[in-house]
Amino acid sequence: MAKPKVAICWLGSCGGCDEAVVDINEVLLSVAGAVDIVIWPVALDFKYDSVRGMKDSEIVLSVINGHVRNSEQEEIARLLREKSQIVLAFGTCACFGGTPGLANLTTKEDIFNWVYRDAPTVVNPKGNYPQTRTRVDGKELTLPEFYDRVYALKDIIDVDYYLPGCPPPPYLVMYAVSAVLENKLPPKGSTLAPQRALCDSCKRNKSKPVSLAISEIKRIHEVEASPDTCFLAQGIICLGPATRDGCGEACMNINIPCRGCFGPVEGIADSGAKFVSALASIIDAQSEGDIAKIVDQFMDPAGYLYRFSLPISTLRKKQS
Amino acid sequence: MSEYKPKVVCFSCKFGWGYLTDEATLSSEIENWIPIICTGKIDATHILNAFEEGADGVLILGCPEGDCHYQDGNYEVKKRVYLLRALLESMGIEKGRIKIELATDPEGKRIPKLVKEMSKELIKLGPSRKGVVAEKMTKEAIKARGGK
Numbered sequence: 001m002a003k004p005k006v007a008i009c010w011l012g013s014c015g016g017c018d019e020a021v022v023d024i025n026e027v028l029l030s031v032a033g034a035v036d037i038v039i040w041p042v043a044l045d046f047k048y049d050s051v052r053g054m055k056d057s058e059i060v061l062s063v064i065n066g067h068v069r070n071s072e073q074e075e076i077a078r079l080l081r082e083k084s085q086i087v088l089a090f091g092t093c094a095c096f097g098g099t100p101g102l103a104n105l106t107t108k109e110d111i112f113n114w115v116y117r118d119a120p121t122v123v124n125p126k127g128n129y130p131q132t133r134t135r136v137d138g139k140e141l142t143l144p145e146f147y148d149r150v151y152a153l154k155d156i157i158d159v160d161y162y163l164p165g166c167p168p169p170p171y172l173v174m175y176a177v178s179a180v181l182e183n184k185l186p187p188k189g190s191t192l193a194p195q196r197a198l199c200d201s202c203k204r205n206k207s208k209p210v211s212l213a214i215s216e217i218k219r220i221h222e223v224e225a226s227p228d229t230c231f232l233a234q235g236i237i238c239l240g241p242a243t244r245d246g247c248g249e250a251c252m253n254i255n256i257p258c259r260g261c262f263g264p265v266e267g268i269a270d271s272g273a274k275f276v277s278a279l280a281s282i283i284d285a286q287s288e289g290d291i292a293k294i295v296d297q298f299m300d301p302a303g304y305l306y307r308f309s310l311p312i313s314t315l316r317k318k319q320s
Numbered sequence: 321m322s323e324y325k326p327k328v329v330c331f332s333c334k335f336g337w338g339y340l341t342d343e344a345t346l347s348s349e350i351e352n353w354i355p356i357i358c359t360g361k362i363d364a365t366h367i368l369n370a371f372e373e374g375a376d377g378v379l380i381l382g383c384p385e386g387d388c389h390y391q392d393g394n395y396e397v398k399k400r401v402y403l404l405r406a407l408l409e410s411m412g413i414e415k416g417r418i419k420i421e422l423a424t425d426p427e428g429k430r431i432p433k434l435v436k437e438m439s440k441e442l443i444k445l446g447p448s449r450k451g452v453v454a455e456k457m458t459k460e461a462i463k464a465r466g467g468k
Contacts, residue, residue: 105412110457118467268365276364276407280400286385286392291402301403302410314368315411 004060004181007051007080008040011073012100012150013066017091018042020167021063024174031177035060048076051083059084061180067093067100067311068151072144081157086185088176088192092166092261094153095191097311099166101150102303104310108148152311162191166261166308169248193246195266198258201245204230213284217297220257231257232282237304242268242275261308270314272305326376326442327352328435331366333359333394336383338428349432359383359420360393364404367418376448379438380420381431387424394422414445 010018022028022043038059039046051059062084068074081087092098103111116122116129134141153159163176176192179185186192199205208230218235225231231238238257244265251258264271279298285291298304306313329352332338338346338355347353352375356362359382370378380401382394398420405415419438425431462468 107456114457114462114465114467118462120466120468122468270365270368272407273364273368273404276403277400280364280403281396283399283403285399286395288398288402291399295399295403295406298403298406300410301407305407314365314372315408315413 003034003036005038005054005058006035007038007059007062007064007084008043009062009064009076009080010042011064011066011077011094011153012069013091013093015042016167017065017093020091020165020170020173023167023170024177025170027174027177031181034181048079051079054083056082057085061086061088063088063090064153065089065091065094067097068147068153068156069100069103069149070144070146074147074156077153077157086160086180087153087157088161088163088180089153089159090163091168092164092263092308094159095162095164096263096309097150097152098308101152101309101311102307104149104316105302108146112146150311155311155317160188161185162193164191164193164244164262165247169246169250171248172246191244191263191266193244193262196245197265198240198243198245198247198249198262202230202240202249202252204228204252208233212282214282215284215294217294219299225255225257227255237279237298239271239275239305241278242271259307260305263309269312271309272302272313275305324443324447326439326447327374328377328379328438328442329354329370329375330379330381330431330435331356331359331362332381332428332431333357333383335389336387336424336426337381338425338431340426341428346428346431350435353431353435358388358390358393360388360390360396362397362400364400367401367404371417371448376445377417377419377438377442379435380418381425381434382420382422384422384424398422413448416441416445417448 008021037044039051062080064077064080064087068077089095093100112129116124130143132143132145163172165172172193179192207228212233214232214235216235217237220236225234225236236257239260240258243258243260244262247262260271268274283291283294285294310316330350331354334355334357343355359380362380367378380397382397385394388394401418401420405418408417409415421434
């Protein structure tokens with residue numbers, strides 16, 4: 001029997017998600033023995049043309065990481081969708097747009113002006129900007145088109161499963177791989193991670209007072225945070241209450257509060273809005289002045305609450 | 321002049337606003353009016369959903385300070401609104417699109433008036449854009465980043 005074909009591919013990605021696949025260590029060898037990897041740009045020398053030559057749905061599983069911001073990324077995403085039975089959005093960028101999604105707070109024009117004109121280190125006397133088509137010595141050179149905004153993978157193609165994380169932890173990668181190989185997948189559209197919030201499994205949860213109330217918002221670099229106490233009880237913003245569990249508390253373990261890379265918990269579309277409600281309820285103030293004094297210490301709410309998920313946020317998601 | 325008519329979604333607490341008037345009668349005067357039991361129940365998600373569904377502004381009418389039937393529901397929503405307005409502003413959206421008033425009006429006569437007042441303010445802001453377009457960087461912002 002032919003081995004099932006698997007594609008692992010990156011779009012707008014830092015490479016960390018591919019690294020996460022390698023992080024399953026020796027298990028990768030047995031996976032590589034059980035499947036036929038047809039493309040994995042970061043690790044193996046296969047060409048997109050070989051994928052183009054395949055029949056529709058010939059690939060059993062495509063693991064796609066990274067966001068979509070240009071026409072090349074869109075083309076690859078669509079190609080893999082066409083040739084695959086199952087598409088897994090792998091990692092935070094593919095699931096929600098990721099940190100590059102913060103670029104949606106500014107325009108394409110501003111990004112180009114900054115990078116090719118305004119930044120202090122730029123020397124560009126001719127005012128050259130990247131063009132999708134340029135003629136050089138009678139030949140045409142092409143570049144992918146840079147889109148107006150960053151998209152999550154589901155905005156571009158139909159996605160079957162999601163595995164968030166920046167990057168996803170090895171145990172969830174293994175769980176996802178074995179679920180596919182053993183045909184034990186949950187219903188389409190599921191996220192292959194726990195459904196509860198991070199606070200539910202956080203070791204610091206026990207240290208939380210019965211009634212949480214904060215009269216000051218501190219930033220993590222301004223204080224020496226206790227390694228055992230709930231960050232919110234210390235007045236440090238931690239997105240644990242509104243973020244999906246499953247990361248293995250990598251940040252918590254090094255005394256850094258949750259930044260929300262696992263995205264919203266099951267059934268919630270916008271984790272930022274949920275966190276607003278959670279944070280507001282623990283602010284210990286009643287008068288407008290006192291509320292302002294505390295909330296105004298919260299720097300850059302959009303950047304903090306949507307560090308990983310701005311492209312799918314209710315206020316800034318894709319226009320329908 | 322354009323015929324732009326802003327959509328205002330108004331949540332009001334049944335304990336403080338319009339409880340002496342027939343809800344159906346009052347409702348006919350106010351478009352998108354949602355009387356609820358305690359404004360403390362309004363989650364930030366509800367407010368954002370209103371925008372998602374095409375609202376240009378959200379008005380919340382809660383009970384006077386110290387007068388909440390459930391002790392502190394009005395304080396809770398006040399904090400939520402303050403934080404949400406800060407979030408809106410940091411996303412480049414006018415914070416005036418969310419307003420809260422804590423008072424009481426058993427007959428509810430002020431509700432249509434307040435909605436109208438908010439509508440007028442929203443006309444100045446223009447329609448709220450779905451999937452908001454990013455703000456352009458100002459010259460000051462470029463300079464602040466050390467740019468040319």
